[in-house]
Amino acid sequence: MRFLVNSQAQAELNVAKFYYARKAYLATIQRSQTVVRDFQRTPAVEEALYLMARSYEALNLRDLQSDTERVLAANFPQSRYLQQLKK
Numbered sequence: 001m002r003f004l005v006n007s008q009a010q011a012e013l014n015v016a017k018f019y020y021a022r023k024a025y026l027a028t029i030q031r032s033q034t035v036v037r038d039f040q041r042t043p044a045v046e047e048a049l050y051l052m053a054r055s056y057e058a059l060n061l062r063d064l065q066s067d068t069e070r071v072l073a074a075n076f077p078q079s080r081y082l083q084q085l086k087k
């Protein structure tokens with residue numbers, strides 16, 4: 001069962017990455033929020049938060065970006081994505 005849930009979360013994340021690559025930032029945020037909301041205990045959440053922060057940055061929504069970065073840092077303090085956000 002865990003494999004199926006992780007696979008579904010990863011599929012949602014893959015769609016979010018697809019949208020991000022095409023600069024469809026609102027769609028990226030929506031798909032990433034689905035991962036965070038519906039698949040809270042999956043490995044895909046970490047990258048979903050990263051994509052959300054990047055999308056908020058691209059849309060110049062600094063408050064939402066910093067909130068998302070704080071959530072990422074609080075839940076994944078050793079995340080490789082934190083270093084990428086600080087560049």
